[in-house]
Amino acid sequence: MSWLSPSDWQAVVLSLKVAGWATLLSLPPGLFVAYALARWRFPGRSLVNGLVHLPLILPPVVTGYLLLIGFAPNGIIGAALARIGITVAFSWRGAALAAGIMAFPLMVRAIRLAIEAVDPKLEQAASTLGASRIASFATITLPLILPGILAGSITAFAKAMGEFGATITFVSNIPGQTQTLPLAIYSQLQVPGREAEAARLVVISVTLALGALLVSEWLARRIAARIAGQS
Amino acid sequence: MLEISLSHRLPALDLDVDFTAPEGVTALFGPSGAGKTTVVNAVAGLLRPDRGRIVVNGEVLLDTEAGICLPPHKRRIGYVFQDARLFPHLSVKSNLLYGQRFNSSKTAPEFDRIIEMLGLGALLDRRPAALSGGEKSRVALGRAILSNPRMLLMDEPLAALDAARKAEILPYIERLRDEVKLPILYVSHAPAEVARLATSIALIETGRLRGFGPAREILSDPTLAPALGQREAGAVISGRVQEQEDDGLTRIETAGGPVLLPYPAGQPGQSLRLRIHAGDVTLAVGRPEGLSALNILPVTVAELRPAGPPSVYARLKMGDEHLLARLTTRSVEALGLTEGMVCHAIIKAMSVASEDVG
Numbered sequence: 001m002s003w004l005s006p007s008d009w010q011a012v013v014l015s016l017k018v019a020g021w022a023t024l025l026s027l028p029p030g031l032f033v034a035y036a037l038a039r040w041r042f043p044g045r046s047l048v049n050g051l052v053h054l055p056l057i058l059p060p061v062v063t064g065y066l067l068l069i070g071f072a073p074n075g076i077i078g079a080a081l082a083r084i085g086i087t088v089a090f091s092w093r094g095a096a097l098a099a100g101i102m103a104f105p106l107m108v109r110a111i112r113l114a115i116e117a118v119d120p121k122l123e124q125a126a127s128t129l130g131a132s133r134i135a136s137f138a139t140i141t142l143p144l145i146l147p148g149i150l151a152g153s154i155t156a157f158a159k160a161m162g163e164f165g166a167t168i169t170f171v172s173n174i175p176g177q178t179q180t181l182p183l184a185i186y187s188q189l190q191v192p193g194r195e196a197e198a199a200r201l202v203v204i205s206v207t208l209a210l211g212a213l214l215v216s217e218w219l220a221r222r223i224a225a226r227i228a229g230q231s
Numbered sequence: 232m233l234e235i236s237l238s239h240r241l242p243a244l245d246l247d248v249d250f251t252a253p254e255g256v257t258a259l260f261g262p263s264g265a266g267k268t269t270v271v272n273a274v275a276g277l278l279r280p281d282r283g284r285i286v287v288n289g290e291v292l293l294d295t296e297a298g299i300c301l302p303p304h305k306r307r308i309g310y311v312f313q314d315a316r317l318f319p320h321l322s323v324k325s326n327l328l329y330g331q332r333f334n335s336s337k338t339a340p341e342f343d344r345i346i347e348m349l350g351l352g353a354l355l356d357r358r359p360a361a362l363s364g365g366e367k368s369r370v371a372l373g374r375a376i377l378s379n380p381r382m383l384l385m386d387e388p389l390a391a392l393d394a395a396r397k398a399e400i401l402p403y404i405e406r407l408r409d410e411v412k413l414p415i416l417y418v419s420h421a422p423a424e425v426a427r428l429a430t431s432i433a434l435i436e437t438g439r440l441r442g443f444g445p446a447r448e449i450l451s452d453p454t455l456a457p458a459l460g461q462r463e464a465g466a467v468i469s470g471r472v473q474e475q476e477d478d479g480l481t482r483i484e485t486a487g488g489p490v491l492l493p494y495p496a497g498q499p500g501q502s503l504r505l506r507i508h509a510g511d512v513t514l515a516v517g518r519p520e521g522l523s524a525l526n527i528l529p530v531t532v533a534e535l536r537p538a539g540p541p542s543v544y545a546r547l548k549m550g551d552e553h554l555l556a557r558l559t560t561r562s563v564e565a566l567g568l569t570e571g572m573v574c575h576a577i578i579k580a581m582s583v584a585s586e587d588v589g
């Protein structure tokens with residue numbers, strides 16, 4: 001694609017990598033937290049619910065700043081990670097972390113709704129047939145919530161692709177390292193006369209987002225049809 | 232053998248029951264909210280009672296004093312829910328085989344035999360969404376049996392079905408009782424079902440056991456009759472089909488002599504149960520003449536129990552079986568009925584509904 005400059009390419013590939021990892025890494029904890037919130041009654045449940053939603057209501061700058069404090073090489077978690085040789089601050093990993101945390105509430109909400117729509121009596125029935133909790137989750141609940149998991153993942157992916165405030169605060173705006181699509185657009189707009197380059201990146205953003213949405217709709221329909229037994 | 236001893240406090244119910252169910256179908260019978268479902272849920276392990284002990288065929292499933300409470304998936308208790316609870320994303324066949332994934336023993340019930348018995352052969356590839364209510368019930372039944380349980384719990388499995396579907400399922404449950412010989416705990420508030428299926432009856436009211444014993448005794452017990460409901464009280468007697476007569480009547484041999492029914496009730500030689508409503512039994516001191524009723528059985532008044540004015544329940548002995556009759560206090564006085572008296576029970580053939588025979 002000759003109309004994309006190498007630096008544009010870099011931003012697109014980096015964005016996909018960051019958003020992909022953000023989605024992949026927030027899926028298992030998202031599934032667990034969603035299940036716990038949907039099915040278990042435990043002390044501190046409201047607190048967990050609040051914490052999960054925090055990135056949604058805090059200014060992204062604040063989330064980014066808190067991440068910076070925690071994950072900087074001299075921060076509590078950052079120092080521990082540094083000892084095992086992982087640096088997060090000012091790297092694409094940090095961008096993925098920031099994007100994942102910002103996308104987490106959306107992921108949890110979608111999966112939680114899907115779990116709440118599955119009758120817990122089905123799990124009871126599975127248990128009387130000999131299935132342990134894990135087995136009944138894997139064989140009954142999980143297949144039934146696949147559309148919800150897919151929807152949550154796509155929303156999380158889209159959110160991660162578009163994440164700006166927390167990323168720029170936490171890992172800065174380094175081309176090739178942490179400069180994702182939104183950050184690249186922002187950089188172009190800072191320089192007078194670069195409107196054309198910015199517009200190109202905007203078109204790419206819109207195309208990627210729309211494409212992801214269409215693919216997810218199609219997948220969701222297929223899964224729903226398979227669950228209902230019409231295919 | 233199933234030993235149940237439970238005490239559990241719920242917001243709307245204080246449950247305290249204790250009984251030992253023998254082989255066969257034990258019906259947990261009583262009005263809605265009496266605590267029947269709480270009992271079966273405790274047996275299945277879906278509810279942990281405050282105090283209790285549950286032993287199935289010598290194996291302790293629950294003993295709160297000893298701190299034993301097996302989780303549901305280790306109890307091997309098949310549960311047929313009222314709402315079937317089939318897994319919507321699995322085919323009928325996968326639903327039926329679900330329990331066998333977790334069954335390590337080699338003594339699984341024969342798949343083909345159960346499929347044939349429940350008439351499921353044509354349904355195997357369908358999804359639950361494409362099944363009728365009666366078909367769903369049969370699949371749920373098959374799924375529970377094929378999980379190789381030590382006993383079955385059935386919580387009003389027929390309550391959601393119309394009369395035609397009930398008539399379709401009942402014979403399958405009877406075959407289960409007679410052929411598979413699984414102990415069954417059967418929850419119901421429908422006396423017709425209980426009369427048809429139960430070997431023993433546990434009568435539960437507001438969390439307490441009002442009566443427990445063989446079905447014949449409980450159903451013909453005049454002290455328990457009011458609890459069954461005035462319209463529903465009635466004894467069960469066993470009979471054997473003798474012959475189909477030319478005028479459409481069926482002759483059935485019972486402990487009290489032949490009884491005629493106005494419809495085909497089975498092949499000659501077939502055993503069946505007859506449920507005779509207490510309100511359909513008339514008593515005569517001498518053998519009545521010039522009466523349209525066809526069935527006149529000699530009986531002995533075994534027990535008279537006033538059930539509040541103006542009615543009296545009478546337990547009538549014929550051979551080793553009993554009938555139950557509901558009479559007015561005035562007739563009892565007019566006829567001078569006393570316990571031990573020999574008289575005649577009159578049952579109008581047309582009054583015995585076909586759903587009470589089987």
